[in-house]
Amino acid sequence: MVDKIKNFLSRFYIGIILFFLYVPIxxxxxxxxxxxxxxxxxxxxxxxxxxxxxxSSEVMQxxxxxxxxxxxxxxxxxxxxxxGAIGISAMRERNYKIVLAFTNIPMLNADIxxxxxxxxxxxxxxxxxxxSVLIAHITFNIPYVILCVMPKIKQMNLSIYExxxxxxxxxxxxxxxxxxxQLMSGIxxxxxxxxxxxxxxxxxxxxxxxxxxxxxxxxxxxxIRKGIKPEMYALSTIIFAFVFLILLAVNYVPKMKNARxxx
Amino acid sequence: xxxxxxxxxxxGCVLISFLSGCGKSQxxxxxxxxxxxxxxxxxxxxxxxxxxxxxxxxxxxEEALTPEEMYTKYKSGAIKYDLMCTSDYxxxxxxxxxxxxxxxxxxxxxxxxxxKKYWDLSAEIDPGNQYSVPYFWGTLGILYNTKKxxxxxxxxxxxxxxxxxxxxxxxxxxxxxxxxxxKYLGYSLNTENESELREAQDLLxxxxxxxxxxxxxxxxxxxxxxxxxxxxxYSGEAYLAEEYNPDLAYVIPKEGSNLxxxxxxxxxxxxxxxxxxxxxxxxxRADIAxxxxxxxxxxxxxxxxxxxxxEEDKSNEALVPAEDATANCEISKMQSAETTxxxxxxxxxxxxx
Numbered sequence: 001m002v003d004k005i006k007n008f009l010s011r012f013y014i015g016i017i018l019f020f021l022y023v024p025i026x027x028x029x030x031x032x033x034x035x036x037x038x039x040x041x042x043x044x045x046x047x048x049x050x051x052x053x054x055x056s057s058e059v060m061q062x063x064x065x066x067x068x069x070x071x072x073x074x075x076x077x078x079x080x081x082x083x084g085a086i087g088i089s090a091m092r093e094r095n096y097k098i099v100l101a102f103t104n105i106p107m108l109n110a111d112i113x114x115x116x117x118x119x120x121x122x123x124x125x126x127x128x129x130x131x132s133v134l135i136a137h138i139t140f141n142i143p144y145v146i147l148c149v150m151p152k153i154k155q156m157n158l159s160i161y162e163x164x165x166x167x168x169x170x171x172x173x174x175x176x177x178x179x180x181x182q183l184m185s186g187i188x189x190x191x192x193x194x195x196x197x198x199x200x201x202x203x204x205x206x207x208x209x210x211x212x213x214x215x216x217x218x219x220x221x222x223x224i225r226k227g228i229k230p231e232m233y234a235l236s237t238i239i240f241a242f243v244f245l246i247l248l249a250v251n252y253v254p255k256m257k258n259a260r261x262x263x
Numbered sequence: 264x265x266x267x268x269x270x271x272x273x274x275g276c277v278l279i280s281f282l283s284g285c286g287k288s289q290x291x292x293x294x295x296x297x298x299x300x301x302x303x304x305x306x307x308x309x310x311x312x313x314x315x316x317x318x319x320x321x322x323x324x325e326e327a328l329t330p331e332e333m334y335t336k337y338k339s340g341a342i343k344y345d346l347m348c349t350s351d352y353x354x355x356x357x358x359x360x361x362x363x364x365x366x367x368x369x370x371x372x373x374x375x376x377x378x379k380k381y382w383d384l385s386a387e388i389d390p391g392n393q394y395s396v397p398y399f400w401g402t403l404g405i406l407y408n409t410k411k412x413x414x415x416x417x418x419x420x421x422x423x424x425x426x427x428x429x430x431x432x433x434x435x436x437x438x439x440x441x442x443x444x445x446k447y448l449g450y451s452l453n454t455e456n457e458s459e460l461r462e463a464q465d466l467l468x469x470x471x472x473x474x475x476x477x478x479x480x481x482x483x484x485x486x487x488x489x490x491x492x493x494x495x496x497y498s499g500e501a502y503l504a505e506e507y508n509p510d511l512a513y514v515i516p517k518e519g520s521n522l523x524x525x526x527x528x529x530x531x532x533x534x535x536x537x538x539x540x541x542x543x544x545x546x547x548r549a550d551i552a553x554x555x556x557x558x559x560x561x562x563x564x565x566x567x568x569x570x571x572x573x574e575e576d577k578s579n580e581a582l583v584p585a586e587d588a589t590a591n592c593e594i595s596k597m598q599s600a601e602t603t604x605x606x607x608x609x610x611x612x613x614x615x616x
Contacts, residue, residue, distance in 0.1 A: 038507045040488035058308050123341050211298040211342045212323035222303035222326030224480075229304075 025240060032233035049234040059231065062219040065130070066199060069215060073137035074194035080138070081145025081194075082187055086179070088146070089153045100150075107143045114140060115207035128210035136208040137198045144197055145190035152186030296321035297538050300333060300344040302525070305399075307558035314545055320538045337362075337530070345533040346542060351524045354395050355388045355597045363394045364529045366540060371396075373547035381564035385526060387594050395526035396543045399561040402522050402584055402592060403439060404515040406486050406501045407493035408508075419447035419516045421493065423466065428473040432485055432494035435477035437610045438595060439521070440467065443495055446518045452593050455602045464609045471616055486511060497523075499561040502581040513581040519591025524564075 032050075036043025053059055088099050106114060118139065122132040156179070164174040180187075202217040209218060220232055299311075303326040311322050325342065327333045330353035337344055349357075357363050368374055374396075381397045389395045407416055412427075422431055422443065434440055442452035444463035454460065475491050482494040487507045496504070501513035527546065529539045545551055549567035556563045562582055563569065569583060577583050598606075 036507065037503075038484060038487055040484050041507055056308075119339070119341050128341055207341075210323075211300075211325045211344070214326075219326075222328060224303065224328060 028233050029237045029240070032230065032237045034230065037230060049230040050238075053231045053234045056231065058214075058219070059235065062214045062216050063235070065213060066215040066217075069130075069134060069137060070195050070198040073134055073141055073198045074191050077138045077141030077194045078145050078187060078191045081142045081190055082149050082183065084142065085146045085149040085153055089150070100146075103143045103146050106140055107147070111140075111201070111203035112207075115204040118204065119207040122208060128208060130210070130213050132208045132210060133205055133213060133215075136204050137201065140201070140204060141194035141197055144193045145187075148190035148193055149183060149186040152183045156182045295319065295535070295538065296323060297345045297533075297535065297542060298323040298325065298343065299542075300325045300327065300337065300347040300349075302326065302333075302348065303328060305348065305525075305559060307554045310546075310551055310554055313551070314542060317545075318538070318541055320541070343532040344530050345535065346527055346529055346539055348398055348525055348527045351388045351526075351594045352597045354526055354528055357528065357530075358389060358394050359597070362531055364531055364533060364536065365393045366396065366529055366543065368392055368396070371540065371544045371547065373544055373549070376547045376549060376552065376567045377564050378566045378569075381524075384522070384524060384564075384594065388524070388596065389526070395528040396547065397564040398525045398527055398546065399555075399559060400522065400524040400564060401498040401562050402515050402589065403434075403442070403495065403497055403520045404501065404513055404580075405493055406483075406496045406504055406511055406513050408486065408489060408510055409512050410510045411492045416493075416512075416514050417517050419443055419518055422473075422495070423447065423470055425473055427492050429475055430492035431470075431474050432482045432491050432496075433470075433474050433477050434482070434495050435479050437606050439495065440477070440610070440613075441606060442521050442595070444470075446516070446520060446591075449518065452521055453596045453598070455599055457605060460602075460605060460609060464613065467613055468616060471613065477614070498581040498584070499559070502560055502579065505579075505581065513579075515580065515584055515588045515592070517591070519593065521595055522589055522592035524594060 031039065033045050033047070034042055035046035035048065084103075088096060088103075091099060115136070118132075118136045119128075122128055122135075126132060160182075161174055161178045164178050165171070169177065200217070201215075202221065205215050206218055206221070209215075214222075216235070220228070223229065223232070297320055299322060301324070305326075311324060314320065315322055325336075325344070327336060330350045333347065333349050334353060334356070336342070337347065347357075354363075377397055381400070382392050384400075385395060385397045386392055405416060405419075405421065407421075411430075412421070414421075421427070422433075433443070438452075441460065441463050444466045445452050445454060445459065448459070448462055448466065450456075450459045450463070476485070478485065478494075480500070482496050483500045483504045485491050486494050486496075487504050489508075496513075498513065498515075501511075505511050505513065527543055529536065529543075533539050546555070547565065549565070552563060552565040552568045553571065556565070556568050560582070562584065569577070572583065580588065
């Protein structure tokens with residue numbers, strides 16, 4: 001009996017958590033199909049907001065800027081971060097700790113501080129524009145990549161690399177064939193982490209962007225004054241669906257592969 | 264040793280590419296382009312494209328949420344804005360800080376499209392109309408549900424006589440809240456007199472138990488959904504609300520209210536005054552003003568647009584207020600630092616009560 005109650009309570013608890021997490025998103029998805037502009041009146045089903053969304057050059061431009069920015073900054077940060085992590089791991093104990101602590105600071109630092117500091121720096125040396133935002137995003141992405149790659153390096157079996165060298169592979173060949181594959185899962189995790197961090201960011205982008213450069217977050221922010229347009233619900237719905245599909249793929253594709261291997 | 268040399272070389276390369284990169288892009292930027300700073304959703308995007316098409320002048324466009332935010336971003340100097348569209352008291356502040364350049368308004372081809380009435384209005388914050396060109400304007404008033412309010416509403420009094428307890432929504436903004444009380448008491452909304460402000464405070468404190476909520480944009484939806492009977496609201500929002508719910512009506516109280524005016528001005532950073540003037544003139548052109556009006560639906564100072572409105576729109580108080588309705592209205596002006604401090608303090612008291 002007690003077990004039953006316990007069981008019920010734990011399920012109820014999970015249910016409530018999921019409810020509060022997903023109901024707002026569900027409401028937004030419903031509103032994206034509402035033909036009335038108001039948030040409180042249901043005017044019938046429509047796909048108009050999706051249509052106007054795709055025909056609005058402003059939104060499409062912000063979307064493409066966001067995607068290009070997230071993708072490029074994530075790739076560059078992944079390269080720098082991975083190389084950096086390998087370098088740090090080869091350091092002596094004391095330096096290792098100091099450098100790792102330093103790379104962690106930008107992650108803990110408030111975004112707004114990073115944003116303003118970068119803006120001051122950029123204003124001195126270059127005009128603000130897409131370039132400055134890109135550099136800013138790479139900057140705050142690197143620590144996340146290091147954070148993801150570091151544990152993999154610690155787990156890595158150094159003897160395999162040394163064996164490859166003993167057997168005549170030069171350092172680059174051994175790195176590509178032995179080290180990289182062992183780190184791959186960490187590198188991919190770092191890449192996706194950097195990608196989402198870049199897509200999410202508002203504060204740093206807001207301070208370092210130049211005139212005319214808008215990501216989705218800064219564009220939506222500037223539109224709040226006259227109330228959020230239903231097009232934004234449509235856009236958010238699409239992004240939600242997109243992320244959901246990626247999650248499904250990430251979770252199920254490896255399982256399918258494993259299943260095949262087992263056969 | 265070799266390693267050190269290589270890393271030094273690499274660092275040098277990075278530095279040089281940085282410097283050369285910035286030199287190039289700066290020269291490219293100064294010619295034939297304008298950087299605009301405006302509120303969000305406050306211009307028809309097609310208008311910008313059309314301007315570039317007609318004149319060949321490139322436009323870079325930036326948006327912000329509040330006048331204060333604009334001011335901070337402008338002052339930081341991170342981006343050199345050429346033209347800015349901002350609100351009355353902020354323009355006054357910019358003029359007083361010598362941040363603006365004079366515009367040769369008389370050379371503008373379409374300046375007469377802006378009714379003389381609005382040039383005069385604008386002169387209150389910009390004496391002699393030297394620095395700014397009116398863009399849109401509006402009022403603060405009461406939006407109410409005609410089915411639930413039997414008496415004719417024409418005064419702020421309806422907010423203070425306790426009959427609609429729990430059904431009133433006030434603006435969650437310092438100046439907008441106090442101006443309601445100040446105007447009701449018959450004072451100027453730009454008052455710097457402490458005893459007048461304290462009197463307004465007493466009135467608002469007494470009213471607080473009747474107030475359902477202090478909101479900003481959400482006020483519109485609450486009234487449309489009939490969760491509350493009346494709200495203090497800006498005319499642009501009121502017009503939209505009336506579209507959703509035909510039982511709603513907007514009124515500018517007879518004691519007068521705030522009349523706000525957003526105008527374009529040219530900053531001291533602008534190097535291409537010709538292009539800036541061309542843009543301002545373009546905004547006053549009848550077909551362009553019409554496009555912006557259709558997009559924004561606030562009250563326009565453009566005579567050509569007002570004339571072409573439908574009869575129904577012309578009689579809409581939220582869109583085209585009657586002459587005598589705005590007779591007692593005032594533009595809000597820049598306040599002294601002491602008054603701002605006092606009002607902040609009073610506001611905290613009111614909200615904490």
